[in-house]
Amino acid sequence: MILYTPLPLELVLMSDNSSSPYQEIEYDGVTLVVQPMAIGLGKIVQVKSTDPSVYLRPELQPGQQIPLLPKH
Amino acid sequence: MQDKHEPTLPPKPRKQTQGVKKIDTIKEFGQTDVPTVKTNIHCLPIIGQIEGHLILPPQNKTTKYEHIIPQLVAIEQNPEIEGLLIILNTVGGDVEAGLAIAEIIVSMTKPTVSLVLGGGHSIGVPIAVSARYSFIAETATMTIHPIRLSGLVIGVPQTYEYMDKMQDRVIRFVEKHSRISEAKFRELMFQTGELARDIGTVLVGRDAVEVGLIDDVGGINKAIKKLQEFINEEKNKKGDYLH
Numbered sequence: 086m087i088l089y090t091p092l093p094l095e096l097v098l099m100s101d102n103s104s105s106p107y108q109e110i111e112y113d114g115v116t117l118v119v120q121p122m123a124i125g126l127g128k129i130v131q132v133k134s135t136d137p138s139v140y141l142r143p144e145l146q147p148g149q150q151i152p153l154l155p156k157h
Numbered sequence: 158m159q160d161k162h163e164p165t166l167p168p169k170p171r172k173q174t175q176g177v178k179k180i181d182t183i184k185e186f187g188q189t190d191v192p193t194v195k196t197n198i199h200c201l202p203i204i205g206q207i208e209g210h211l212i213l214p215p216q217n218k219t220t221k222y223e224h225i226i227p228q229l230v231a232i233e234q235n236p237e238i239e240g241l242l243i244i245l246n247t248v249g250g251d252v253e254a255g256l257a258i259a260e261i262i263v264s265m266t267k268p269t270v271s272l273v274l275g276g277g278h279s280i281g282v283p284i285a286v287s288a289r290y291s292f293i294a295e296t297a298t299m300t301i302h303p304i305r306l307s308g309l310v311i312g313v314p315q316t317y318e319y320m321d322k323m324q325d326r327v328i329r330f331v332e333k334h335s336r337i338s339e340a341k342f343r344e345l346m347f348q349t350g351e352l353a354r355d356i357g358t359v360l361v362g363r364d365a366v367e368v369g370l371i372d373d374v375g376g377i378n379k380a381i382k383k384l385q386e387f388i389n390e391e392k393n394k395k396g397d398y399l400h
Contacts, residue, residue: 086210087323089279090249091300091355097206097217105215116224135199135228135241 112151115139119153127153197239198384199232201225202246207258207280209251220247222254229261239391240384243271243288249279252304252323256280256330259287263334268387272380273297273371283327285371286335290383292375295362299370301345302357336369 088097107118107130115134119127129149132140139145203225205218213219232238243262249255262269262284271288273281278300285291285299293299304324328346332339345358345368352359365371373379 087252087304087320088206088250089252089255089304089323089327090206091278091302091352091357092206092248094305097213099216100214101216103215133224135201135232137196137198137200 108153109133110153112145115145117145117151119151121153122150125153127151195237197237197388198242198381199238199240200242200244201228201232202244203258203281203284204246205250206248207250207255207284209254211251219250222251222257225258226261229258229265233265233267238267239388240268240270241265241288242380242384243269243284245271245273245277245281245285246275247277247281247284249281249300252280252327254280255284256326259283259330259334262287268384268391270380270384270387272375272377273299273365276300280327282370283330283334286331289387290373291335291371292373292380292383293362293365293371294376295374297362299360299365300352300357301342301360302352302355303346305355331370335371338369341368342370 088094090097107120108127110117110119110127115132117129118131118133120130121127127150129145129147129151131147132145134140143149144151203220205220206213208217208219208221229241232241241262262271269288269290271285271291273285273291273293274297275294276298277285277293278298279302282299282301285293304320304327328339328342331337331342345360347356348358349356351357360368360370363374366374
């Protein structure tokens with residue numbers, strides 16, 4: 086892998102060994118990055134879609150809480 | 158093209174007027190099943206680091222090529238999507254992943270327009286030029302610099318030659334898909350005195366257009382208008398296309 090970036094590589098590759106607190110889920114056909122809050126509950130952090138109308142859906146706004154099924 | 162993809166709504170004939178359809182469904186059926194207004198233009202944001210063969214540490218915001226490429230394939234195939242707007246605000250990243258995304262965009266038959274907002278640095282440059290037409294915001298910047306000799310490839314005997322080849326791939330791609338000449342691009346890449354920690358050049362808004370890298374300075378208005386123009390041209394050429 087070759088990184089081509091103006092950022093100092095130590096900044097990019099610096100690792101505090103923590104794993105990401107976020108989880109990626111599929112909700113109603115949309116990929117969401119979710120922060121687990123409690124069992125079965127998550128908060129939307131990011132919406133990943135190329136369809137601009139998805140970003141207008143009120144229930145998919147970042148910060149909204151959504152049901153989170155446990156990972157299989 | 159006719160808009161045939163509106164979901165058919167259950168009874169209530171007197172409420173079939175188009176403008177109130179959406180609000181009605183919120184009232185009648187609750188939020189989750191609201192038939193959203195479909196747009197014929199999709200938008201692909203390329204943000205943070207472009208992530209390739211290795212997963213970057215979690216403090217990086219990343220765009221993963223294994224997400225982007227299937228999305229591009231889906232956009233190419235979906236007859237309801239007529240154009241693609243690529244929004245870039247990236248600090249570069251993996252060379253191969255970046256080039257892979259750029260090659261897919263270049264080979265798409267659907268009209269594509271890119272818009273550099275904030276920054277489109279390093280490997281973001283080939284992605285920006287891969288669209289049929291490219292825009293840069295007045296305040297956005299693009300950094301052009303050589304691929305560095307540090308990082309994860311150190312230790313490979315052919316390192317230098319390999320890096321040089323990688324760099325040539327990027328340069329050739331940019332030269333082929335923009336108005337800039339190879340010599341000019343190399344000159345910008347190896348410029349001294351512009352960057353504090355590195356050799357290279359930072360192009361701000363209009364500079365990128367003047368050197369021929371980007372087609373025009375503009376924002377979302379110009380980008381959507383251009384895309385719409387391409388879509389209309391495409392329609393005139395082929396009539397309604399189905400592929």
